[in-house]
Amino acid sequence: MYKMILVDDSERVRNGLKMSMDWSKHQIEIVGEAEDGVEAMELIMDQKPDLIISDVLMPHMNGLELTEKALCIVPHAKVILLSGYDNFPYVQTAIRNGAFDYLLKPSTIEELFAIIEKAKQSLEQERSQVKDVVQLRQQLLHSIPVLKERYLRYLLSGQMSLLDIRNRCDYLDLSIGSHLFACLVVEIDDEDAVAQSARIRDKQLLLFAFRNIVEELLREQLYAEIVENYDNQLIVIVSRAEPMESKYYLELLQAIARKIKYYIQTYYKVSVSIGIGGIYDEPEWIPESSKQAVEAVQYRLYSGKESIVYIGDVTYQASVEHTVYPYDLEKRLCLALKIGDVHGAVGYARQFLRAIVDDFTPTPDHLRKICLQLVYALLRQLIEWDLSDGNIMEITALDEQIKKRKTIEQLEMWLLHYVNDLAHSIEKKMQQRHVSIVQKAISFMESQYAQDISLQDVADVVYLTPNYFANLFKERTNETVLNFLADIRINKAKQLLKQSDLKIFDISSQVGYTDAKYFGQVFRKRVGVTPLEYRKMQPN
Template identity: 30%
Template structure:
């Protein structure tokens, strides 16, 4: 609805205007009426209208002065002037001040008013569209500036500072830190994954930027759907107190890679390149942790495994012994601060699986089932997010190889999945997730996710979301329910995030769904 205020010293005319028609049918709402410009300004301040219809001749403050003030203070308000035949010079003045149109009171018809109001509405819509376009253009320009900060090393600090000033960014010369943030969402179906990533990233960027704006000490932007950059004026570790609470309020895992303090804007590209090189090594730390360059004393590009020593283990089908030997190599390297490239570890573990299957083939064993599953094994390893997961996945794969060789599989529905489904149905109202369920059942979360989807046809997270939303719908159909209570009852602590999930699944907001059943 477009809000309208009527200003005229004749009360009868104001009432006639208000009751002339059902203005809401045409998209208008009369929010107030005033007898002069002074009263009108009070109403404008209170209601922030889109359109003001005003007489020219009024006591106290006339329509000319009112138009002048409105166009100085509220440029977007559309002004329509009511005049008599002998007011034409005054009409010209109001038009020069920015009034949109005028109507002659002696000959005023209903259609004249409607046409003028429609013209004002159309002009308002064009203004809003222009603002949206300008806002979108500003976003693109700002993102271009941020990317140039990261990637163009030859810019002068003076030129960068001019851009910072032009965009009104709360970032000052002096000591700064560059903070690289990697997000990881709960596993979801691929059809909605990109959309979910983009929406959540935008929400987090906006909240971080609002926080930085409040503290007047930095800016935040996304360089990809799950990677954010924060540049902050700080030489201390206060960044953690400001950023971590924002990230912790969302259902995401996150890692921070924080630079040492630097003082020149032109240093940013080099700092960013160092962080890019270090970012894969989040493989060695838990979610919510900081990647510390000083701790990564030696980076190794390859994983050296003694494949010939594995033959005895394979021949004896002692896959637990083989796993312990691989585990010792990895843990020993970490204890000595010799951090192996995560890609090399994953690739090395895939080679271990391939080598075992190849060796079993040479031994003449029937391993058709293993050949069918080896691609799944490889993908499970490739999808691991950290070294602990990678080791646990390898352990499970070797256990499955041993089970397959003993021919102990009976083809029944996996009892583990049955137990997991029962657990979810009993605990969906609690703060559970793929990670917590995996911990409860002592399983690697990537392995659990893959197993659950193979058995049920959907991801564990989608199963949990759908179960929660079904329960939310049932609660919302009750007249005494409210959004916050429902949110808490189904295991969501953030009402805003619950609203986003509900709308994505159901197609409408929780409040809209509730109104369907509680009119």
């Protein structure tokens, strides 16, 4: 509905306008009437009308003054003036001062209504424009956090000039001061533990909760902006409005870091570590401080969980060139895996990691790469031994698995667990392979027992050396290869003795013995009687 007031010193005119039509059918409500401009102004201040129909000549305040003053209070209102020919110069001035339109007396109600309809259309258009502006403002307000996030990530990329930084900080109303710029990085120590025991197990919600704690602790002491990077770390950009000695500023940052760590542990039962980058005088050094903070928090690998590490306290670590890869331990580990020595394999893996850490103390990133190199070496051996199966499918995820281990203890536990599982998997596959080898050898002996075959012949069939095959066969069957072959031959001879009238010499030849006398000795030794006696014992 549109609110309208009528202003005229003639009650007859006002009543005539009111009674001329059913205004409500046209979405218009007459909210008041006045007989002069002064009375009308009180009504305007009270009702804030959309439409004002006013005479020009009235006592105390004419329509011209009323138009000017009314539009100061309700600038959106549409003023329609009713004027005689003698007053037309007044109307022209009023139009220039903002009146919407005029109507010369005498006129019909249809003419007045046509002007009112135009005024309504203008009001509707303006309302729509205002609505669009409000929506745009709301969209801008909603998008500002996203714009801030994008800008902060762009800032941390190091691709912005000092002027760009200043301009965008003002535009986005960022909390970045003018002195002592530094970055802190907050990172969860054990993501797997979070999934099991934290009060909030959704990582994104948890980081949002951390952000609230950090903002609360920093609000009264420092300017701070927080952004989450792509490694699920919170990067906190801090600065001050006033100068301060760097050493005292560092102490302040370390004290705040301790509080952040304490409150996160207390409220959310999550262990975090915090890295602190270098402190600089200009904001263009923020990207460098951020990189340093990310690097600093990695040294929790050596200092353990719940660490606060300042980049200035990180001592020189061995470079890639100065780290000697322990190939001898890698070979021993591979051999232990090959022979199924699970305990030995795990022990060599532990020695491997300790040799690197104790002798060279490489950077956390390089240590993880060395562990990845070892795992790749083990997987290459599996391929060579034709034992890879599904293990190779895991290779793309190994790097991520290793990166998730934030301390030496976590890294060692993961490596030993991985080697242990690998060793058991290899042991199981080797057992299956050995069973297959023995079965193949037995099948060969059962089909070729009539031939003059030796241990070498059977070993050749399964592509093993005679000694290795003999030991494997004895381990799996509790029999030597030759004894097992003799059993096959004697059992076949017993069948022939039962089921045929063949001579002993012929039977001996058919079961692989060229010397009938030797066949008789072997038969007697295994059966307890001679071949002839055995035949006589059978029922007719």
